[in-house]
Amino acid sequence: MYNDNQPGILTDAGVIDIGDLCPDGGQAAIVHLIANYDDLKSQLESRAAEGTPVADAQLQAPLPRPNKILCMGGNYREFGAREPSPMWGFTKRHHSIMGPGGNVVLPDVDANIFHHEAELVLVFGRGGKDIPASEAMDYVFGYTAGVDVSARMPAGGGGRGRAQHAAHLGAQIAPHLLSPCVDGELRVNYNTDDLAHSIAESIEYVAAIEEISPGDVLFMGTNHQGLGAMQDGDTIAVGVEGVGSFNLTVSDPLKRRWPKGVDETTARDIRESAGGPGRQARPLPAE
Known part of the structure; x- marks a missing residue:
C-alpha cells in the first residue's frame, strides 16, 4: 500500500499501481487481492516494470486494518x-x-x-x-x-x-x-x-x-x-x-x-x- 492507501507492487524499478485490479482501496483492496490472487496473478506479472520511484511514494502498512x-x-x-x-x-x-x-x-x-x-x-x-x-x-x-x-x-x-x-x-x-x-x-x-x-x-x-x-x-x-x-x-x-x-x-x-x-x-x-x-x-x- 502506498500514498492514499492504494495497492501496488513494490519492485526495484519502483511502485507499480494495481488499483484497477482491486475494488475500493485500503484494507478492502488488499483482501480482494489476497482472496483472488490465483486469478489475478497473470495480470500482476504482466504489468510494466516501470512505476513511481520508491523515493516519491509514501509506503504504508500492506494491511492497514486487519480484521484480526x-x-x-x-x-x-x-x-x-x-x-x-x-x-x-x-x-x-x-x-x-x-x-x-x-x-x-x-x-x-x-x-x-x-x-x-x-x-x-x-x-x-x-x-x-x-x-x-x-x-x-x-x-x-x-x-x-x-x-x-x-x-x-x-x-x-x-x-x-x-x-x-x-x-x-x-x-x-x-x-x-x-x-x-x-x-x-x-x-x-x-x-x-x-x-x-x-x-x-x-x-x-x-x-x-x-x-x-x-x-x-x-x-x-x-x-x-x-x-x-x-x-x-x-x-x-x-x-x-x-x-x-x-x-x-x-x-x-x-x-x-x-x-x-x-x-x-x-x-x-x-x-x-x-x-x-x-x-x-x-x-x-x-x-
Whole structure:
C-alpha cells in the first residue's frame, strides 16, 4: 500500500499501481487481492516494470486494518535455553497498526520499560476454523516484518507483564532471519529455526480459538535475548531476510529514560523462566 492507501507492487524499478485490479482501496483492496490472487496473478506479472520511484511514494502498512491481529507469546526457545512451553497468545486491536516511518508515542502508563519485539508476521490467504497443522501452510499467503511494541507492567499488574500498545508492519508481503537495530546498534540476530512451536503448529493453535479470514495476520513471537528499551528520540530499524526492512521512530511526552543497549535483566529472566517477561527495574530519571 502506498500514498492514499492504494495497492501496488513494490519492485526495484519502483511502485507499480494495481488499483484497477482491486475494488475500493485500503484494507478492502488488499483482501480482494489476497482472496483472488490465483486469478489475478497473470495480470500482476504482466504489468510494466516501470512505476513511481520508491523515493516519491509514501509506503504504508500492506494491511492497514486487519480484521484480526493474532499474536503468539513465549514462542521462541531463546537460542535453545528453554524447552517449548505450552502455547499461549493474545490479540491486538486492529486500529493499532502503523506502517513504515510511523512514530509510536509511548503512553502515560506505569510501565517498567517499553520493549521493541521484532517478529515474523504471516498473512493468511484463506479463511477457516479448526485448521490442522498438516494443512496449515496452505492457508498462508505470505510474510511481512513486524514490531510488537510492549509495555512491561509491574509485578501483580495482571497478565504476563504486558500491556497492549502498537503493532507495526513493514511495507511489503513476501513469500527468516530477523535483525532489529536501534539508532544503528544491532540488538539481536535470530532465526525462525529457534521457534518453540512451528508456523503450522501455531496456525493450528490460533485457528482452534479464532475463525481465520483472508488478510488476518499472525505475529509469530520474538526471541527476547536482544530486547532493549524504546525511548524518546530512538529510530528503530527492523529487517526480515527475504521480506525487507522498515524504520519507525519513538517519542515519549514524559521523556522517561532507560539504559541504552540490550536489556540483559529481561534476557536472563526469560532464559531462566517458563513464564512471560516481568521486569522489575524502574525507569531512570528524566533528562
